[in-house]
Amino acid sequence: MKAYRAVLTFVALFGLQCDDSNPTSSTGSTGSTGGTSTSLPSAFNHFVDAVTVSVQGTNIVLEAEGIPNHTSPYWGSSHALYEAPHSGMVVNPNNIASQNLTFTIPLQPEVAPTISATSLGPVGIAVNGVVLYNQYAAGNAPLTSEILSFDRRNGHPQNFGQYHYHIEPLFITENGSELVGFLLDGFPVYGQKDQNGTLPTDLDTAHGHTGVTHDYPDGTYHYHITTDAPYISDGYRGSPGTVTQ
Numbered sequence: 001m002k003a004y005r006a007v008l009t010f011v012a013l014f015g016l017q018c019d020d021s022n023p024t025s026s027t028g029s030t031g032s033t034g035g036t037s038t039s040l041p042s043a044f045n046h047f048v049d050a051v052t053v054s055v056q057g058t059n060i061v062l063e064a065e066g067i068p069n070h071t072s073p074y075w076g077s078s079h080a081l082y083e084a085p086h087s088g089m090v091v092n093p094n095n096i097a098s099q100n101l102t103f104t105i106p107l108q109p110e111v112a113p114t115i116s117a118t119s120l121g122p123v124g125i126a127v128n129g130v131v132l133y134n135q136y137a138a139g140n141a142p143l144t145s146e147i148l149s150f151d152r153r154n155g156h157p158q159n160f161g162q163y164h165y166h167i168e169p170l171f172i173t174e175n176g177s178e179l180v181g182f183l184l185d186g187f188p189v190y191g192q193k194d195q196n197g198t199l200p201t202d203l204d205t206a207h208g209h210t211g212v213t214h215d216y217p218d219g220t221y222h223y224h225i226t227t228d229a230p231y232i233s234d235g236y237r238g239s240p241g242t243v244t245q
């Protein structure tokens with residue numbers, strides 16, 4: 001009887017806590033249900049607070065300093081997030097520097113008739129505000145030698161300190177199916193796996209496919225990261241927006 005009463009008390013308390021939290025969560029939610037075409041898709045809630053996200057007309061604008069929220073040898077030895085290079089790493093001479101990035105991407109991306117090529121420099125933005133680059137080094141050379149300079153999280157800075165990922169950002173993709181970020185065409189990038197835990201076998205030549213994801217239960221075109229080139233994408237499946245830096 002005592003135990004039964006304890007369970008009742010627990011249920012009552014738990015119920016109270018739930019009631020208590022409801023007003024806060026409904027007020028603070030941007031909501032994917034019942035939204036209009038001008039509301040921010042809930043997937044954008046994955047961005048860290050350091051990234052400013054807003055809807056401006058038919059676009060989503062993301063402003064970021066582009067610095068990682070994790071350790072790296074490229075912070076420089078006096079920085080709190082500094083870590084020593086890992087075994088075999090060939091550290092490049094650059095240090096991480098704060099950037100002034102503005103990505104303007106379509107709010108409602110659409111699959112375009114043709115795939116457009118990505119260029120060197122930013123092709124997208126990860127949910128931690130770090131820039132995504134394509135599968136090439138300077139001169140459109142393969143990443144073969146650059147890969148040696150990636151830190152344990154698979155990033156490195158270029159000559160003006162812009163830190164970026166060309167390949168899977170291991171800080172973000174711990175379980176494989178996480179939202180990594182968005183490319184300039186507004187389509188999301190996911191880890192290697194789909195939400196059911198399987199590796200997709202139907203990626204198109206841009207490196208994506210259409211299907212449901214954690215954030216898009218009704219389905220969307222999305223890219224997947226692979227361990228081999230092109231790693232993130234091989235072009236934009238939609239029409240790319242712009243980035244200023």
Ligand SMILES: [Zn+2]
Pocket residue numbers: 133146156158164166
């Ligand atoms: Zn690079």
Ligand SMILES: [Zn+2]
Pocket residue numbers: 190193194200209211222224
């Ligand atoms: Zn998928």
